[in-house]
Every structure is written in structure tokens, then in C-alpha cells.
Amino acid sequence: MKPTVHDIAKIAGVSLATVDRVLNGRPGVRSVTRGKVEDAIISLGYVRDLAAANLAKSRTYSFVFILPANDNSFMIGLTEEVRGAVARSSSERTDIRIVDVPPFDPGALVASLEAVLAEKPAGVAFVAIDAPEVRAAARRLSEAGIPTVTLVSDLPESSRDHYAGIDNIAAGRTAGSLMGRFLSGPLMDERGATVAVLAGSMLVRDHRERLEGFSTVIAHAYPNVHILPVLEGRDDPALSETMVAEALRRNADIAGIYSLGAGNRGLIRALQTAHGPRRPLVIAHELTASTRAALSNGVIDAVLNQDAGHEVRSAIRVLKAKADGLPVLAAQERIRIDIFLKDNLP
Amino acid sequence: MKPTVHDIAKIAGVSLATVDRVLNGRPGVRSVTRGKVEDAIISLGYVRDLAAANLAKSRTYSFVFILPANDNSFMIGLTEEVRGAVARSSSERTDIRIVDVPPFDPGALVASLEAVLAEKPAGVAFVAIDAPEVRAAARRLSEAGIPTVTLVSDLPESSRDHYAGIDNIAAGRTAGSLMGRFLSGPLMDERGATVAVLAGSMLVRDHRERLEGFSTVIAHAYPNVHILPVLEGRDDPALSETMVAEALRRNADIAGIYSLGAGNRGLIRALQTAHGPRRPLVIAHELTASTRAALSNGVIDAVLNQDAGHEVRSAIRVLKAKADGLPVLAAQERIRIDIFLKDNLP
DNA sequence: CAAATTTTGATTTACGTACCTCAGAATTTC
DNA sequence: GAAATTCTGAGGTACGTAAATCAAAATTTG
Numbered sequence: 001m002k003p004t005v006h007d008i009a010k011i012a013g014v015s016l017a018t019v020d021r022v023l024n025g026r027p028g029v030r031s032v033t034r035g036k037v038e039d040a041i042i043s044l045g046y047v048r049d050l051a052a053a054n055l056a057k058s059r060t061y062s063f064v065f066i067l068p069a070n071d072n073s074f075m076i077g078l079t080e081e082v083r084g085a086v087a088r089s090s091s092e093r094t095d096i097r098i099v100d101v102p103p104f105d106p107g108a109l110v111a112s113l114e115a116v117l118a119e120k121p122a123g124v125a126f127v128a129i130d131a132p133e134v135r136a137a138a139r140r141l142s143e144a145g146i147p148t149v150t151l152v153s154d155l156p157e158s159s160r161d162h163y164a165g166i167d168n169i170a171a172g173r174t175a176g177s178l179m180g181r182f183l184s185g186p187l188m189d190e191r192g193a194t195v196a197v198l199a200g201s202m203l204v205r206d207h208r209e210r211l212e213g214f215s216t217v218i219a220h221a222y223p224n225v226h227i228l229p230v231l232e233g234r235d236d237p238a239l240s241e242t243m244v245a246e247a248l249r250r251n252a253d254i255a256g257i258y259s260l261g262a263g264n265r266g267l268i269r270a271l272q273t274a275h276g277p278r279r280p281l282v283i284a285h286e287l288t289a290s291t292r293a294a295l296s297n298g299v300i301d302a303v304l305n306q307d308a309g310h311e312v313r314s315a316i317r318v319l320k321a322k323a324d325g326l327p328v329l330a331a332q333e334r335i336r337i338d339i340f341l342k343d344n345l346p
Numbered sequence: 347m348k349p350t351v352h353d354i355a356k357i358a359g360v361s362l363a364t365v366d367r368v369l370n371g372r373p374g375v376r377s378v379t380r381g382k383v384e385d386a387i388i389s390l391g392y393v394r395d396l397a398a399a400n401l402a403k404s405r406t407y408s409f410v411f412i413l414p415a416n417d418n419s420f421m422i423g424l425t426e427e428v429r430g431a432v433a434r435s436s437s438e439r440t441d442i443r444i445v446d447v448p449p450f451d452p453g454a455l456v457a458s459l460e461a462v463l464a465e466k467p468a469g470v471a472f473v474a475i476d477a478p479e480v481r482a483a484a485r486r487l488s489e490a491g492i493p494t495v496t497l498v499s500d501l502p503e504s505s506r507d508h509y510a511g512i513d514n515i516a517a518g519r520t521a522g523s524l525m526g527r528f529l530s531g532p533l534m535d536e537r538g539a540t541v542a543v544l545a546g547s548m549l550v551r552d553h554r555e556r557l558e559g560f561s562t563v564i565a566h567a568y569p570n571v572h573i574l575p576v577l578e579g580r581d582d583p584a585l586s587e588t589m590v591a592e593a594l595r596r597n598a599d600i601a602g603i604y605s606l607g608a609g610n611r612g613l614i615r616a617l618q619t620a621h622g623p624r625r626p627l628v629i630a631h632e633l634t635a636s637t638r639a640a641l642s643n644g645v646i647d648a649v650l651n652q653d654a655g656h657e658v659r660s661a662i663r664v665l666k667a668k669a670d671g672l673p674v675l676a677a678q679e680r681i682r683i684d685i686f687l688k689d690n691l692p
Numbered sequence: 693c694a695a696a697t698t699t700t701g702a703t704t705t706a707c708g709t710a711c712c713t714c715a716g717a718a719t720t721t722c
Numbered sequence: 723g724a725a726a727t728t729c730t731g732a733g734g735t736a737c738g739t740a741a742a743t744c745a746a747a748a749t750t751t752g
Contacts, residue, residue, distance in 0.1 A: 002436065002738095004737095004738060004739085005738070005739065005740095006738085014700075014701080015700065015701040015702065015703095016701085016702085016703095017700070017701060017702075017703090017741095017742095018699090018700060018701075020739080020740070020741075021699095021700090023739090023740095024739095024740075024741090026741090027698095027699095028698070028699055028700080029699070029700080030698085030699060030700090030748095030749090033699080033700075047436065047437055048738090048739075049401075049737090049738055049739070050437070050739095051397040051398075051400065051401055051439070051738085051739095052401050052707090052737070052738035052739045052740090053738080053739050053740070054397065054707090054739090055395075055397055055398050055401060055706095055707045055708065055709095055737095055738080055739075055740095056706070056707055056738075056739040056740040056741080057707080057739080057740060057741090058706085058707050058708090058740095059707095090348065090393065091393055091396070093397070167690075170689065170690045171690070173689035173690065174687055174689045174690040176689070177687050177688070177689040178687070181527070181528050182527050182528075213689075217689060309677050309678065310678075313678060331655050332655065332656075332659060334692060336682070336684060336692075337690050338682060338684075339685040339690075341520055341523045341524070342523070343516065343519035343520045343522070343523040343559075343563060344516045344517070344519065344520040344683050344685075346680060346682070348708095350707095350708060350709085351708070351709065351710095352708085360730075360731080361730065361731040361732065361733095362731085362732085362733090363711095363712095363730070363731065363732075363733090364729090364730060364731075366709080366710070366711075367729095367730090369709090369710095370709095370710075370711085372711090374728075374729060374730080375729070375730080376718095376719090376728085376729060376730090379729080379730075394708090394709075395707090395708050395709070396709095397708085397709095398707070398708035398709045398710090398737090399708075399709050399710070400709090400737090401707095401708080401709075401710095401736095401737045401738065401739095402708075402709040402710040402711080402736070402737055403709080403710060403711090403737080404710095404736085404737050404738090405737095
């Protein structure tokens with residue numbers, strides 16, 4: 001039988017009330033008595049029954065998810081996943097609220113974080129923007145004892161408790177390695193090969209990190225692959241399309257394209273209308289309806305993906321664990337970089 | 347406020363006892379009364395509080411994991427993951443027991459399943475062997491109302507409730523696609539390229555399926571890649587090593603090796619001692635200490651992996667859900683094929 | 693040493709559900 | 723219409739913990 005508070009009281013020779021005071025850190029216990037109770041807890045190997053405790057407290061975990069009101073497929077999918085979690089939340093004693101913020105706007109994010117801080121939720125998840133004022137707001141949350149998790153985009157060297165997202169440098173390295181290997185041979189002559197990079201904005205940390213990883217691997221392992229200046233398409237379909245089309249026109253010898261942002265719809269349109277000597281090798285990020293279709297019909301060769309559903313569920317698990325002061329299973333919470341070819345599409 | 351049984355009683359105009367009889371399918375309720383209660387349940391949107399119910403029943407889920415006593419790294423890791431789950435199980439109202447069976451022995455597996463059936467656990471997970479008698483034993487379990495999950499290796503067209511493992515045909519296709527792309531160019535001349543396949547045994551379903559996927563992609567997309575007859579190394583390090591060494595000696599032009607079983611330690615040793623004109627391109631399965639090292643230092647080029655921890659946790663979640671009659675979140679329970687290059691090693 | 697303060701015990705109620713008993717009401721059977 | 727049977731209500735206890743009250747004991751303070 002699992003030991004209960006009653007067993008502790010019996011072994012320690014104190015009353016239930018005292019055990020309760022020790023367990024819940026309430027005042028009014030001499031240190032000698034506290035010691036006796038703690039010894040009993042250890043010797044019995046007591047672990048609090050969380051289900052019973054939550055029932056007694058009639059506790060619900062109230063979490064807030066702050067999400068950018070972005071219109072790209074990935075962010076829409078992410079929001080959808082959080083909605084799904086909201087739908088399931090009642091049966092899991094969680095009460096999840098979604099707060100929308102304008103995208104790429106540190107000030108708005110800070111304002112949201114402040115507003116959220118005021119209502120003292122049991123935990124906050126947000127898509128970070130890498131700015132000092134955001135870091136300061138995160139610090140105020142953690143100083144108020146509110147567990148915080150960054151989602152998709154991290155805020156390193158801050159007081160966040162956890163990051164639910166992929167390692168973007170590793171993602172860029174992986175893209176670089178695939179690009180190098182796929183290009184070696186058929187698409188590369190003795191003069192080397194030229195590769196274009198399409199990003200959203202170099203102001204966003206994820207994009208910077210992916211480019212960094214990509215460039216590093218290319219420079220070290222595939223020195224005869226040349227990377228053109230980055231095209232910043234602001235994750236906008238129309239802008240991305242014209243930029244890519246323009247680049248293809250100007251550089252007939254583009255052998256590969258790495259799309260590290262969310263401008264894939266435009267990229268795909270540009271590729272479908274272009275008619276160069278040969279189709280460039282394309283590696284993109286995020287499996288959406290359009291990238292999936294492009295992968296199937298050979299317009300895109302590989303897609304690196306982060307599973308938004310996993311990220312959301314992981315964020316919730318971590319927030320819950322932190323709220324309960326429980327340890328986090330690191331292996332379970334590591335968000336993986338999925339590599340999809342047309343052959344392993346789910 | 348979430349509705350409770352008390353609210354149902356009030357709305358339906360019956361007593362708590364009657365509500366309880368309806369909710370738990372106990373006899374002694376006229377169909378008219380039952381209807382009133384059911385209407386109230388629906389109109390209130392009542393959902394039973396599982397935590398409270400389990401507390402009242404002082405219920406623990408008793409699950410049994412039947413695992414082959416195999417000595418390869420993957421199975422050892424899998425067992426380790428189940429052990430970890432056992433360690434955590436007390437705090438999750440689960441009581442998991444591990445049963446060892448001799449590997450590759452359908453009779454022994456059936457005997458274990460029978461023995462387990464006798465003790466009526468709340469759920470069973472087992473690594474299936476594709477044999478009619480195993481299928482029959484699984485049927486008896488499900489007829490007894492015991493949820494069953496196959497782990498790592500499936501038993502298709504059986505009465506199992508769920509399969510916690512990867513799609514091995516897709517894994518083989520992915521390996522084929524990577525092999526074809528990586529080979530095209532530097533390692534392939536106009537005469538094409540030769541590829542060797544190292545398997546454990548063609549009697550095991552996973553291995554057959556991986557080979558099937560691999561061969562299909564190669565035949566369709568890379569017709570000038572030739573696959574040598576499969577080497578069956580029985581997942582034994584020594585045997586695998588001699589078979590690979592022998593093959594390399596006989597076929598100096600082997601450009602690629604696909605290791606789809608668990609004979610990687612032997613394979614790596616053979617590769618390290620061989621000194622052909624150029625290193626073959628190697629794709630293997632399962633990220634273990636040895637494949638990880640080989641990936642880092644370039645002996646292996648890509649590793650396809652299934653995360654044993656995820657499989658075990660998924661199996662437990664599914665068994666729990668089935669035991670409670672709850673739906674399963676398919677997206678969460680899909681086990682993915684991880685592709686590791688040296689650049690995205692975790 | 694008395695008064696004030698702190699510490700502890702005993703007891704109770706509550707959370708939402710399960711399960712049991714027993715009495716009384718309603719219905720069916722003869 | 724009486725007897726047998728089936729249904730229903732009222733009430734209780736339990737699961738393991740939280741949280742509160744109030745009295746009694748121990749300790750510290752003046």
C-alpha cells in the first residue's frame with residue numbers, strides 16, 4: 001500500500017494537522033517537530049497523491065498562451081493546436097486562454113505579458129521576440145513565481161523555465177548537410193554550385209540561427225557551394241514570389257534554394273512558373289498543405305518540420321509540472337527536427 | 347462550474363443513487379427513468395471526473411509489458427525505458443510489470459500471453475511476432491476485454507487495439523530515397539552503383555517491410571542502382587561482421603550499404619577494418635551508442651531511428667485511454683521515423 | 693511566576709465519485 | 723386485492739488530501 005498522510009502522522013507521532021503544516025509549508029511547527037515529520041516522510045517514501053490533492057483544492061491550472069496573430073500556415077496551425085488543447089482542457093483540470101498579439105511587435109508582446117502578469121495565472125507560454133524589453137517582462141513573470149515557457153521561438157539567457165521548440169542552429173546545419181549532399185554530383189560541376197536562401201527577416205532569431213547553421217556547414221564541408229545574399233521576403237507570399245522569380249532570372253545557374261522562413265507559398269509559385277534549364281534543389285521548413293503538395297510532386301525535395309502539436313502539448317505538460325514543482329522528463333520534451341522526403345510523408 | 351452528479355440528480359429529478367446506477371450501468375432503473383437521467387447528462391454536458399472516480403475506486407491500472415530478452419542495444423534500451431516508466435508508475439496510478447520472453451519464439455510468446463490473460467490486467471503491451479498462433483492469442487485477450495498494444499513490431503489484421511511503432515515500409519522507402527540521392531553523382535559512374543543490404547532475418551516482419559520499401563524506391567526512382575542479395579546476419583555482431591567483410595572483399599565496387607536490422611556493431615567493425623578504394627555510403631537503423639559514434643566520425647552517413655521512449659510512453663497512454671474507454675489522440679501517438687545526420691544529433 | 697505567545701492536537705468539512713444498505717414506493721403477477 | 727417483485731430514494735462511508743476551527747499544551751517573555 002502507498003503510504004498516506006495518516007501513516008506519516010502515526011510514524012512521526014504527531015497529528016494530521018501537523019503533517020499537513022509541514023507538507024504545505026504552513027507556519028506553526030517547531031523545527032524539532034518538523035524534523036520528525038520529514039524523517040517519517042523519507043522513511044516511508046511518501047509521495048503526495050496529486051490527483052487527490054487537486055481534488056481537495058478543487059484546483060484548476062489556468063494557463064495563458066500568447067500567440068502572434070500571424071497569417072502563415074504554421075502559426076495558424078499552431079493556434080489550431082492550442083484551440084484543440086483548450087477543447088480538451090476541461091477534462092484535464094486545465095483552463096487555457098489564448099491571447100493574440102500583433103506579430104513582430106516587441107512592445108505589444110510586453111504589454112500582453114504585463115496584462116497576463118496582473119491576473120496571476122498558473123503558467124504562461126509565449127512565442128518570444130528576442131528583445132531586451134521582452135526579456136525584462138519575462139523576468140518580472142518569473143519573479144512573481146509564474147512558470148513561463150517560450151514556444152517555437154526562444155528567449156535565451158532569460159528567466160524562462162523552458163523552451164518548447166527546435167534547435168534552429170541544428171536545423172540549419174541539417175539543411176546545409178542535405179543541400180551539400182544532394183547537390184554533390186548531378187547538379188554540380190567543377191566550378192561548384194550556387195545556392196539561394198529565402199528568409200523572412202534577419203531580425204528574427206530563428207531565421208538568423210537557421211542561416212548560421214546552414215552557412216557554417218556549407219562553408220566547412222562543401223566549400224565549392226556558394227551562397228547568394230539572403231532574400232528577405234518578410235514571410236509574405238507575394239513579396240517572396242517576386243524575389244525568388246527575380247533571383248532565378250538573374251542567376252540562371254541557381255542549383256539550390258533553402259527556404260528557412262514561412263514564405264513557401266510564394267516560393268512554390270515562383271518555381272512553378274520559372275522555366276530554367278533545370279529545376280533547382282529545394283529544401284524548405286514546415287510541413288503545411290502547400291509544402292506537402294510540393295514535396296509530393298517534386299517541386300520541393302526535403303522539408304524540415306517542427307510538430308506544432310507536440311510543441312503545444314509539451315508546453316502544457318511542462319507548465320503543469322512546473323506549477324506542481326515536479327521534475328520535467330527532458331527526453332520527452334525535446335522537440336525534434338523532422339525531416340520529410342516524399343517517401344516518409346505521414 | 348463543471349456539472350457534477352449532484353446537478354444531474356437535481357435536473358433529472360431523481361436521487362443520487364439512481365444517477366449512479368445509470369452512470370455505472372448498474373441494474374434496477376426503469377428505462378423511463380434512465381432516459382430522464384441520460385437527457386440531463388447530455389443537456390448539462392456532464393463529463394465524469396476521472397481523477398475523482400479513480401480516487402473513489404482507489405483504482406490502479408495494472409499493465410503488463412512482454413519484452414523479448416534480446417541483447418541488442420535497441421531492445422536493451424526499450425527495456426530500460428519500460429523500467430523508467432515502472433519507476434514513475436506509482437505516482438501515475440499505474441502498476442507496470444515486465445515479463446521477459448525468449449526472442450524469435452512464437453510459442454514462448456503465446457505462453458506468456460496466456461499466462462498474462464489469466465491474471466486479467468488492465469492492459470497488455472507486447473513486441474509481436476508475426477505468426478497465426480500469436481494472432482489467436484491476441485484475439486483471446488481482446489475477447490476477454492483486455493486492451494492490447496503491439497510495440498515496435500506489429501501484428502496486422504489482428505485484434506490488437508493499437509500499434510506503437512514506426513511504419514517500416516515508409517522507413518525502408520526513406521532509406522532508399524536517401525541512398526539513391528546520396529549515391530547519385532560522386533559514387534556512381536555510368537554503369538550505376540552496387541548496394542548491399544544487411545538484415546537480421548527475413549522471417550521478421552519489420553525487416554521484410556523495410557527491405558520491401560527500400561527495394562521499391564530503388565527500383566522505381568534509381569534504376570541503375572543494383573541491390574546485392576540480402577545478407578542475413580541474425581542481428582549477431584560477429585556473424586554480421588564476417589558477412590560484411592566477406593561481401594566487401596568479393597565486391598570491391600560496393601558503393602552503399604543499408605543496414606536495416608540490429609547488426610550495426612559488426613557492420614561498423616567490418617567497415618573500420620576494410621580498406622577499399624573508397625568508403626561506401628552507409629545508412630543504418632536505430633541510434634545507439636555505436637551508431638552515434640559512427641555517425642559522428644563519418645563511418646555511417648545517416649541513421650533512421652525510432653524513439654523507444656516515445657513508443658513506451660505512447661503505449662502506456664493508449665492502454666490507459668482504452669482502459670477508460672477514452673478516445674486516442676492519433677496525432678500524438680504516431681511514432682515518427684527520425685532521420686539523423688551528424689548535424690542534427692541530439 | 694503569571695501572562696503572552698507559539699506550537700500542537702483533535703475534529704470537521706470539503707472535493708467528486710463509487711458503492712453499499714435499507715426502507716419505502718411503484719409496478720407486476722397471481 | 724394480496725403477494726411478490728422491481729424500482730427508487732435517502733443516507734452513509736470511503737478514497738487521500740486540503741484547509742479551517744478551537745482548545746490544550748508547551749514555550750517564551752516580562
